[in-house]
Amino acid sequence: xxxxxxNAGSSSLKFTAFEMPxxxxxxxxxxxxxxxxxxxxxxxxxxxxxxKEVLIQNHEEAAxxxxxxxxxxxxxxxxxxxxxxxxxxxxxxxxYADSVVIDDDVVKTxxxxxxxxxxxxxxxxxxxxxxxxxIGNAVHVAVFDTAFHQTMPKENYIYSVPYSWxxxxxVRRYGFHGTSHxxxxxxxxEKLGKKEVNLIICHIGSGGSLSAVKEGKSINTTxxxxxxxGITMGTRCGDIDYAIIPYIMKETxxxxxxxxxxxxxxxxxxGISEKCSDCRDIEKLEAEGDENxxxxxxxxxxxxxxxxxxxxxxxxxxxxxxxxxxxxxENGREFRAIVLRKLACxxxxxxxxxxxxxxxxxxxxxGKITSDDSQVAVYVIPTDEEVMIAKDTFxxxx
Numbered sequence: 579x580x581x582x583x584x585n586a587g588s589s590s591l592k593f594t595a596f597e598m599p600x601x602x603x604x605x606x607x608x609x610x611x612x613x614x615x616x617x618x619x620x621x622x623x624x625x626x627x628x629x630k631e632v633l634i635q636n637h638e639e640a641a642x643x644x645x646x647x648x649x650x651x652x653x654x655x656x657x658x659x660x661x662x663x664x665x666x667x668x669x670x671x672x673x674y675a676d677s678v679v680i681d682d683d684v685v686k687t688x689x690x691x692x693x694x695x696x697x698x699x700x701x702x703x704x705x706x707x708x709x710x711x712x713i714g715n716a717v718h719v720a721v722f723d724t725a726f727h728q729t730m731p732k733e734n735y736i737y738s739v740p741y742s743w744x745x746x747x748x749v750r751r752y753g754f755h756g757t758s759h760x761x762x763x764x765x766x767x768e769k770l771g772k773k774e775v776n777l778i779i780c781h782i783g784s785g786g787s788l789s790a791v792k793e794g795k796s797i798n799t800t801x802x803x804x805x806x807x808g809i810t811m812g813t814r815c816g817d818i819d820y821a822i823i824p825y826i827m828k829e830t831x832x833x834x835x836x837x838x839x840x841x842x843x844x845x846x847x848x849g850i851s852e853k854c855s856d857c858r859d860i861e862k863l864e865a866e867g868d869e870n871x872x873x874x875x876x877x878x879x880x881x882x883x884x885x886x887x888x889x890x891x892x893x894x895x896x897x898x899x900x901x902x903x904x905x906x907x908e909n910g911r912e913f914r915a916i917v918l919r920k921l922a923c924x925x926x927x928x929x930x931x932x933x934x935x936x937x938x939x940x941x942x943x944x945g946k947i948t949s950d951d952s953q954v955a956v957y958v959i960p961t962d963e964e965v966m967i968a969k970d971t972f973x974x975x976x
Contacts, residue, residue: 586705925953
């Protein structure tokens with residue numbers, strides 16, 4: 579059965595075509611700068627990567643190009659072969675604790691939730707509407723970033739603000755990256771041979787979040803009302819004292835929108851180092867003796883260590899595994915080594931050789947990086963949000 583996974587941004591559209599349930603990738607593509615004069619897209623299939631520069635005025639045109647490429651390259655001979663289209667949706671509020679088949683009511687709900695994710699939900703809807711129009715006979719499914727974390731207990735998602743803010747304005751911790759955390763949970767359930775797994779999942783990339791998973795369900799996560807909460811990230815500040823915001827506004831005359839932009843786009847590793855936001859560049863600068871880069875890396879790592887320790891306690895020390903995933907988690911061998919050395923007091927013992935041999939660009943992409951005498955096993959597992967979207971979509975059709 580052929581399933582499409584679709585992730586639409588405000589000026590982009592990513593897709594992957596799968597043969598399910600084999601999870602075989604047939605083709606993937608990334609449309610960029612939609613609506614701009616220098617728009618283009620790249621395709622990957624049959625081991626090749628092809629770039630095409632073409633004017634793409636809107637998402638409907640991008641959706642049509644997806645269909646054209648699938649047909650012209652004989653991925654499908656008819657659109658009737660595409661039985662389902664799974665759509666990534668960033669925010670499902672507290673209405674959706676799982677994926678859902680898209681109908682007009684779901685579209686309206688996603689739209690109504692746009693104030694909670696103003697940069698993402700409207701863009702996701704553009705992709706949904708374009709693909710529903712282009713492939714009308716398929717089952718369309720919304721897969722929410724927030725859904726996996728809806729199992730958190732109330733004491734973990736209610737903020738210490740007037741309760742009416744939650745009741746009237748939906749202010750609460752939602753958590754994000756849920757599709758990734760769910761995928762890793764499923765992989766570890768299979769790997770460990772049990773459903774009720776206790777995990778600490780570290781999704782560490784340009785954006786980053788950790789989750790505590792108890793008996794296969796999320797009970798806490800670092801991101802909150804927005805994806806800007808939690809650990810230090812590439813350009814996001816993570817947790818800060820709220821009083822900084824009105825103080826800087828008064829001192830500088832900046833508007834709330836300017837402050838919001840800085841905390842999302844000019845903070846984190848970039849803000850501290852004043853040079854770069856990528857962990858690889860930070861590590862390189864640190865090796866050259868750059869003081870700000872060194873400071874940025876130390877803060878970054880310590881925030882992650884602190885949350886791992888917190889979640890270890892929340893899980894009462896009954897942790898089946900800690901899992902490193904996403905860009906830095908999968909490839910940052912030195913990063914992983916430093917984090918685990920700082921956790922040695924928990925009885926975690928790094929296997930240096932295994933750690934050094936695992937990275938997504940090497941032959942060995944996953945595995946256990948702790949020694950046999952480690953009290954907690956630590957794994958590196960590549961995440962795959964696209965296949966998780968396809969799996970959820972396939973389940974509805976099946």
